[in-house]
Amino acid sequence: MSYNYGQGGRSRGRGRGRGRDQNGGGGHNPMFSRLGSESDSYGGPGAAGAGAAGGGAAFADTSMVGYTGGPVQVSIKGWGGGTESSLMRFLDNKTGRSVNIKSVNYRGDIMYVLVPSMDIAQELLKLSGIRFAGGKLIFQLKIPQVRFGADSTGRDMQGSSSTSESANIKDRLINLLQTRADMQGSSLDLSSLAQDNIIRSIGADPLRDGKIFKAILVIAEQIYPGLVTISFADNGLRSLRSIVDLGAHFPGLRNLSLMNNMISDFRELDCLSSAGSTAPLGQLAELILLGNPAREAELAQPGGGVSYVDKVHQRFPTVSMLDMNPVTPRAQPGLPAEVRSDGDAIKQLPFSTEQSFVENQGIGDMANTFLAGFFGLYDGNRSGLANIYDQEAQFSLMVDTSPPTNAFAQPKAQSQKHVDLSVYIRISRNLARVKSHIKRSSALTVGRDAIIQTISQLPATQHPVQDAQRFSFDAWQANVPGAQGVPLTVAILVIHGEFTELPSQNTISFDRVFALAPAQPGSAAASVGSPCVIVNDQLTLRRYNGFHSWLAMPADPPAAASGGLSPEQQEMARALQEQTGLNAEWTLKCLENYGWNYQLALSEFPQIRGTLPREAFQ
Incomplete structure (x- = not known):
């Protein structure tokens, strides 16, 4: 990925903004390949050779009467798409030597240089017609020279100095963008600008002078019009007014990070959405708001998880990845959210729901065998589970205290909104609420004996395993880091369901994620008929929320997730592909290699990028 903008990191472009190589010779300049609109600026049919061949017609009528030797003045038109210093580097590159400009003056949009x-x-005149920064350069001799000064009808020297200063600032901002864009020009990291040496050299304060962001966005659009990812992380932004034109400059923006800023009111987001912008971010698929007061305050409220997502979707209905976690978008990119008569947007997937995803028949059979044995022991003899937990296994429990949101569950008596979950909460490891590192560490149960002791203290249960529709599971194979760095092949098993708590008769919904390794012949697990051992067990509990959300909905024709992927996996693949530039095949390989852990794949990508073949990229 790449560049992990969720963590505020930077992916720096390389080799940009240099007109010469280290030996002083002319060199290919990737920066200008973005500024120019045609490749002939690098020696193609329209480059210096062609200019020399046809140059006579361009300047044959230029009068040289009155020239007595010494410095010569040349006017330059069509340079306005770039900056003064970038133009000078360009001319050095094209002539193959230092042009050694002695003075620069301006009149209107014409630059006058003294060589x-x-x-x-004459070398410059041969370049007349060459493309630069999206325009065509026109050179002319000026004999006699055009005079500049206080008595001139053009700009005096003070005006020239002011223009040069503006051009200098623009050139510095271009250099800033070159160091912060990725190699493809699709991703830009604008995090921590106040600490950037280039910003400091300009004397700008991004926290107080919103104009610096506006100037950066204007220049970024000129240089990198294909940007789809931008990070404004760690800038201390309290208001987003300084980037209000973001959608106008980059209407196709897909990924935006506002991580670790000071946004305390969700209404600040309105200026980027249809609620307050004439150019909203209608294609936005990923948004990161981690570390902002508005997000943290919302999540701290009862039911904050649901209302937080809702407030984001009110403004950006196409977001499908929020804070690096998949969420269900309300609308497809470019389309408005569907709205019911009561004003609430309908949350719909763009494909029919399937009850389960199983990678292949073998893993499906294994999952069914394992689950039948596991729930039998969990309900009837938890101490017997010691045989199927690995010696170094890990277990964690998380309690979701938000009220039920499922329309099928809310009117039912068993939804029991006031169910007491305190017995579970005391060992809950909900990372959104548990901030203490000591509590996070102590709430993680490690080792077979400790796990059996922990789960034995939880209330007795009865899982309705005889009613298949009340359960749904997904199962696939993955490689995860093992002992001493050796990859370990495991089955990932994600099950959604419910159980009755005894003796209270409360019905509780749960999700459980297992990482399962093969049971070795002669092991305790194999001796009791289990095909695998548990190396990781994550249990999430919530008040009863029904089971209709995973029941397959009728469709004509039936449509499963494309490529055999679950909806969450599709979103992970899309997001990772956009961030890394990998093609579809290698994106899936990357995710599979890291056990479909999106954040891990993203953070590790910079380390493995250099080892990947060319064909891995788009």
């Missing part, structure tokens, strides 16, 4: 000799002037 040391007629030879250099």
Whole structure:
């Protein structure tokens, strides 16, 4: 990925903004390949050779009467798409030597430069017609020279100095963008600008001067019009007014990070959405708001998880990845959210729901065998589970205290909104609420004996395993890091269901994620008929929320998730592909290699990028 903008990291472009190589010779300049609109600026049919061949017609009528030797003045038109210093580097590159400009003046949009000799002037004239920064350069000799000063009808020297200063700032901002864009020009990291040496050299304060962001966005659009990812992380932003034109500059923006800023009111997001912008981010698929007061305050409220997502979707209905976690979008990119008569947007997937995803028949049979044995022991003899937990296994429990949201569950008596979950909460490891590192560490149960002791203290249960529709599971194979760095092949098993708590008769919904390793012949697990051992067990509990959400909905024709992927996996693959530039095949390989752990794949990508073949990228 790449560049992990969720963590505020930077992916720096390389080799940009240099007109010469280290030996002083002309060199290919990737920066100008973005500024120009045609490749002939690099020696193609329209480059210096062609200019020389046809140059006579361009300047044959230029009068040289009155030239007595010495410095020569040349006017330059069509340079306005770039900056003064970038143009000078370009001219050095194209002439193959230092042009050695002695003075620069301006009148309107024409630049007047003084070069040391007629030879250099003639070299420039041969370049007339060459493409630069999206325009065509026109050079002309000025004999006699155009005078500049207080008595001139054009700009005096003070005006020239002011223009040069503005051009200098623009050039510095271009250099800033070059160091912060990825190699493809699709991702830009604008995090921590106040600490950037280039920003400091300009004397700007991004926290107080919103104009610096506006200037950066204007220039970024000129240089990198294909940007789909931008990070404004760690900038201390309290208001987003300084980037209100983001959608106008980049209407196709897909990924946006506002991580670790000071946004305390969700209404600040309105200026980027249809609620307050004439150019909203209608294609936005990923948004990161981690570390902002508005997010943290919302999540701290009862039911905050649901209302937080809702407030984001009110403004950006196409978001499908929020804070690096998949969420269900309300609308497809480019389309408005569907709205019911009561004003609430309908949350719909763009494909029919399937009850389960199983990678293949073998893993499906294994999952069914394991689950039948596991729930039998969990309900009837938890101490017997010691045989199927690995010696170094890990177990964690998380309690979701938000009220039920499922329309089928809310009117039912068993939804029991006031069910007491305190017995579970005391060992809950809900990372959104448990901030203490000591509590996070102590709430993680490690080792077979400790796990059996922990789960034995939880209330007795009865899982309705005889009613298949009340359960749904997904199962697939993955490689995860093992002991001493050796990859371990495991089955990932994600099950959704419910159980009755005894003796209270409360019905509780749960999700459980197992990482299962093969049971070795002669092991305790194999001796009791289990095909695998548990190396990781994560249990999430919530008040009863029904089971209709995973029942397959009728469709004509039936449509499963494309490529055999679950909806969450599709979103992970899309997001990772956009961030890394990998093609579809290698995106899936990357995710599979890291056990479909999106954040891990994203953070590890920079380390493995250099080892991947060319064909791995789009």
